[in-house]
Amino acid sequence: MRNYWTCSKFADWIRGTTKGGAKTSEGWNEWEKRAKAEHPIRWWIAEEGLDKIQDVWCYIPERLNDVRYYINNRWVTRTHCLTAHPRDIPRGEWRDVGNRFLPCLFNELVDFVEVEQAWHHVMWDEEARKKYKTPWWRSGWLRWRTWRCPEAGIDYLKWAMTLTNKDFIEEGEKEEPTYQAKAAKEILELYTWWKEVYPNRPEPMEASGWSAYCDAMRDKYPGSFMASLNSKDPEDRKASDKAHKLLRKIEAAYEKEDEAMMIRLIKIRESLWT
Numbered sequence: 001m002r003n004y005w006t007c008s009k010f011a012d013w014i015r016g017t018t019k020g021g022a023k024t025s026e027g028w029n030e031w032e033k034r035a036k037a038e039h040p041i042r043w044w045i046a047e048e049g050l051d052k053i054q055d056v057w058c059y060i061p062e063r064l065n066d067v068r069y070y071i072n073n074r075w076v077t078r079t080h081c082l083t084a085h086p087r088d089i090p091r092g093e094w095r096d097v098g099n100r101f102l103p104c105l106f107n108e109l110v111d112f113v114e115v116e117q118a119w120h121h122v123m124w125d126e127e128a129r130k131k132y133k134t135p136w137w138r139s140g141w142l143r144w145r146t147w148r149c150p151e152a153g154i155d156y157l158k159w160a161m162t163l164t165n166k167d168f169i170e171e172g173e174k175e176e177p178t179y180q181a182k183a184a185k186e187i188l189e190l191y192t193w194w195k196e197v198y199p200n201r202p203e204p205m206e207a208s209g210w211s212a213y214c215d216a217m218r219d220k221y222p223g224s225f226m227a228s229l230n231s232k233d234p235e236d237r238k239a240s241d242k243a244h245k246l247l248r249k250i251e252a253a254y255e256k257e258d259e260a261m262m263i264r265l266i267k268i269r270e271s272l273w274t
Contacts, residue, residue, distance in 0.1 A: 002058060005050040015039065015046035024168050076146060077115075082108055102258050105265055106194040109272070113153040113191050115146070116274045121156035128152070154191075160184035183271035190265055201254065208247035213239055 005011055012018045016039040017031070036043045073079045088103035089095050122128040132152045163181040177185075205211045216239075217231065231237065 002054070002062070005054045006047055011046040011050055014042055014050075016042050085110075102262060105262060106190075106198075109187070109191060109265060110194065112272050112274075113157065113187065114148045114150045115153070117156045118149040118152035119147065120274050121152045121159070154188065157184045157188045157191075161188070180271075183268055186264065186268050187271065190261060190268070193261055202250075204247055204250040204254065208250055209239075209243040210247045213243045 007019055012020075015035060017035040019031075019035075082104040084095075084100065084103040085107045088107065089100065118132070122132055122134055128134075132149050134149075135147060161177070161181050161184045163178045163184075164175050165178055166175045169175065217236065220236075221231070231240075
């Protein structure tokens with residue numbers, strides 16, 4: 001990642017005006033007009049001249065960095081494809097396209113939180129890297145995007161959720177969460193659902209009593225499973241209908257929940273970047 005010389009203290013000294021600080025787009029436009037008006041030549045040297053010199057100075061390192069990123073994106077993080085964790089789709093097993101969407105999308109969300117947001121949380125903070133025990137190979141020029149730290153990713157989202165517009169509002173206006181804060185809250189909720197709620201939902205066949213019914217029928221009609229399913233006993237039919245009805249209800253509820261969560265994830269996709 002390039003550290004732009006135009007944002008350095010040296011550039012501030014050449015320009016004659018300080019560039020740092022948080023500003024709105026209008027604020028940056030006003031700053032640029034004022035800086036140009038006060039020292040037009042010095043502004044050009046700091047903003048344009050330094051940029052051109054840095055382009056020449058960094059040409060070879062940046063081309064080498066492009067190669068590193070290509071190798072990383074192509075064979076390490078494989079950013080050209082959506083992949084499911086072996087826990088959700090075991091390697092070598094067939095899954096219809098419609099059944100790949102949920103695990104592939106949410107596995108990518110998990111990687112976004114635990115890898116990308118985790119690194120985002122520590123990349124500028126030496127103390128944070130010590131706190132989360134960032135490995136030596138994750139820093140420096142040869143770093144790869146493979147370090148995973150759920151705690152750092154979650155902490156970053158919790159921090160982002162506290163952001164408000166207080167620095168950009170006029171006196172008397174209401175302070176509200178920023179778009180980034182709202183997005184972070186939604187991302188954390190979706191991540192938590194996939195990691196904690198989804199895998200711990202009761203298994204439909206067990207929760208409905210269908211498995212217990214089938215086991216009871218096997219015991220009642222040993223050696224003939226089809227006979228157990230076609231039992232003419234009114235009590236057996238009643239138990240079967242009850243369990244099967246509840247099974248369909250639970251499966252429909254899970255399907256509805258899965259679909260709602262995928263829709264929420266799609267709606268927040270524009271915020272999934274670092």
